[in-house]
Structure formats: structure tokens, C-alpha cells
Amino acid sequence: MLAWDGPYSPYIHAADDRPRQIAWGIPQRRLAHYLLATSLLGSEHLRVEGKDHLIPLGSSYLIPPGALADVGSIAGNTPVWIHFDVRFDERRKDHPHAGAYESDLGERTALLQPTPKAVWGVDLPIVIPPALTQLFRDGVPRLVRRWKDGSPIAVLDATAQLASLLTTLVSHVWEASSTSPTLSLEARIARAEATALRSLDTGFDVEEFAAAAGYSRTRFSALYQQVRGTSPGAFLRSERLRLAETLLSRPELPIAKVGELVGYRDPTVFGRFFRSHHQMSPGDWRRRNAAATR
Structure with missing residues (x-):
């Protein structure tokens, strides 16, 4: 377990430590998971949500899920990196990684991981604090080598090492900020929203939404209205509609399948839901938008 309250444990789904032969950059990418990296032989430059960060040689950084980031590195650098989840989703292994300019999560919204605030009750820094630089400088390459071994025990060991690094980071942030290790109302709501976004295809309802936040x-409903200014049901409808619009832009997906992916097994019910917001059927909306993009 990686948290005192909730089913969180690391799951590494990609990692590498090969040197970069040429300078490189990946602009405008929004990941649904966490990215932890250590810059071994040179510096890197990041822009995360519009803020610049210089990563000196030997330093590490952590990009949280959902953040819009530009990542670049000089030629000859060896950025040792890990892509990981903190809440396992078996669909992850079947989904491609985000490439450059993928700033919209789209279908990956269902895989969006909970934020640090939702998991640990605190925001974590992008750049690993100086007091932990050496720990991460030694630990990240070691656990990546272990993970790349590929044997079940090696992968288990690498996962435990990652959990240890994250625990140390969270503890450091707590101590530095004097933040009590309890989830605030905002953190509970954020965690529940992350769960909802991953579960739109399951028929996830307000009852389950409330349970994910730990409330009746x-x-x-009363707390959500107070904090967000809208109802939990309105949030779920809005997110389902937004995802449906994204999926309808893919002509190869049958409309009935789009309905299933946003939680409506009955095409008639999905059509009624969509029409109530757009005053047209999903098919008419798809045709109109296809014509507009020609």
C-alpha cells in the first residue's frame, strides 16, 4: 500500500535508462499517469502547466497525471525515467502511450490517475527537493535496472523501491509544510472525481461517487454543491457528454459503442441523453462536425 486511506500501490508500466544520442524534445504532452525521471549526464528543461523548470545534472523531477508538459534534453544526456500508476487499471497495458502534441486526454481520460493531493493530501513539487536529490539520483537508476530485469521478483522489488522513494518524498513534503496527513474535503472530492473519470464506462453513479469520497x-451532494458549485450528477453528465463528443469524432466507432464507453448500454437511452444536451442525435452531431472539419 502507498497510502493510509485508499487502494493505492505503484504499478510501473514503462521505464528505461538508455542515453539520448541527439537533443530531443516532446512538446505539449498530457499524460494520464505519473512520470518520474532523473537526469544523469546533463540538464533537462521542462515546462509544466506554463511554468519553466531547469533540471540540473543529477536532479530528478515528477510530473503528475493530467499536467500539460514540454520535456526536452540535451544530446548525450541519460534521462532515467519511469511511467507509473498509483492505482492499477488492467486496461493500461493495452493502451498506447501519449506522443508529442497529445494535449487532450481523449480516450485516456478513463485511465487518468488520481493527483498527489487526492492520494496523499498534499501537492508534490515538480523538482525533487535538494535534500532528496542524492537519494533519487541513486534510487531511480537502481530500480529501473531492477525492473528491466523482467523477472517477477525483480519487478516486485523495483515496485517496492519506487513505493519507498515516493513515501520519503511525501513525508518530506508533509514535514516541510506541517501538513497533517489527513485528506481534506478538497482532496476527497478530487480523489472521487479521478475515480469517476476512470469509471465513466461502468455506469458509475452518484452513490458510487459519494462512496469514493467517503460520504453518504x-x-x-451537499458538500459537492458547496465546493464545486454544481451537483455530483451534473459533473458525471458533463464528463460523459465531453467524452462522448471526443469519441464521436472517431468515425470507426459505432455510435452504440460510444454509448457503452460513456456508461450507456442502451443506445436509445444514450441517444436521449445526448439529444437533451445538443438538441440532435449523436449521428447528426457526428455528421455535422465531420462536415465542419473538411
């Missing part, structure tokens, strides 16, 4: 439905 009545209490959660």
Missing part, C-alpha cells in the same frame, strides 16, 4: 450520498 446526501452528505456528499
Whole structure:
């Protein structure tokens, strides 16, 4: 377990430590998972949500899920990196990684990981604090080598090493900020929203939304209205509609399949839901938008 409250444990789904032969950059990429990297032989430059960060040689950084980031490195550098989740989703292994300019999560919204605030009750820094630089400088390459071994025990060991590094980072942030290790109302809501976004295809409802935040439905509805200015049901409808619009832009997906992916097994119910917001059927909306992009 990686958190005292919730089913969180690291799952590494990609990692590497090969040197970069040429300067490189990946602009405008939004990941649904966490990215932890250590710059071994040179510096790197990041822009995360519009803020610049210089990563000196030997330093490490952590980009949280959902953040829009530009990542670049000089020729000859060896950025040792790990892509990982903190809440396992078996669909992850079947989904391609985001490439450059993929700034919209689109279908990857279902795989969006909870934020540090939702998991640990604190925001974590992009750049690993100086007091932990050496720990991460030694630990990240070691655990990546172990993970690349590929044997079940090696992967298990690498996962445990990653959990240890993250625990140390969270503890450091808590101590530095004097933040109590309890989830605030905002953190509970953020965690529940992350769960909802991953579960739109399951028929996830307000009852489950409330349970994910640790409240009864009545209490959660009142608190959610107070914090977000809207109802939990309105949030779920809005996110399902937004995802449906994204999926409808893919002509190879049958409309019935789009409905299933946003939680509506009955095409008639999905059509009624969509029409109530757009005053047209999903098919008419798809045709109109296809014509507009020609």
C-alpha cells in the first residue's frame, strides 16, 4: 500500500535508462499517469502547466497525471525515467502511450490517475527537493535496472523501491509544510472525481461517487454543491457528454459503442441523453462536425 486511506500501490508500466544520442524534445504532452525521471549526464528543461523548470545534472523531477508538459534534453544526456500508476487499471497495458502534441486526454481520460493531493493530501513539487536529490539520483537508476530485469521478483522489488522513494518524498513534503496527513474535503472530492473519470464506462453513479469520497450520498451532494458549485450528477453528465463528443469524432466507432464507453448500454437511452444536451442525435452531431472539419 502507498497510502493510509485508499487502494493505492505503484504499478510501473514503462521505464528505461538508455542515453539520448541527439537533443530531443516532446512538446505539449498530457499524460494520464505519473512520470518520474532523473537526469544523469546533463540538464533537462521542462515546462509544466506554463511554468519553466531547469533540471540540473543529477536532479530528478515528477510530473503528475493530467499536467500539460514540454520535456526536452540535451544530446548525450541519460534521462532515467519511469511511467507509473498509483492505482492499477488492467486496461493500461493495452493502451498506447501519449506522443508529442497529445494535449487532450481523449480516450485516456478513463485511465487518468488520481493527483498527489487526492492520494496523499498534499501537492508534490515538480523538482525533487535538494535534500532528496542524492537519494533519487541513486534510487531511480537502481530500480529501473531492477525492473528491466523482467523477472517477477525483480519487478516486485523495483515496485517496492519506487513505493519507498515516493513515501520519503511525501513525508518530506508533509514535514516541510506541517501538513497533517489527513485528506481534506478538497482532496476527497478530487480523489472521487479521478475515480469517476476512470469509471465513466461502468455506469458509475452518484452513490458510487459519494462512496469514493467517503460520504453518504446526501452528505456528499451537499458538500459537492458547496465546493464545486454544481451537483455530483451534473459533473458525471458533463464528463460523459465531453467524452462522448471526443469519441464521436472517431468515425470507426459505432455510435452504440460510444454509448457503452460513456456508461450507456442502451443506445436509445444514450441517444436521449445526448439529444437533451445538443438538441440532435449523436449521428447528426457526428455528421455535422465531420462536415465542419473538411
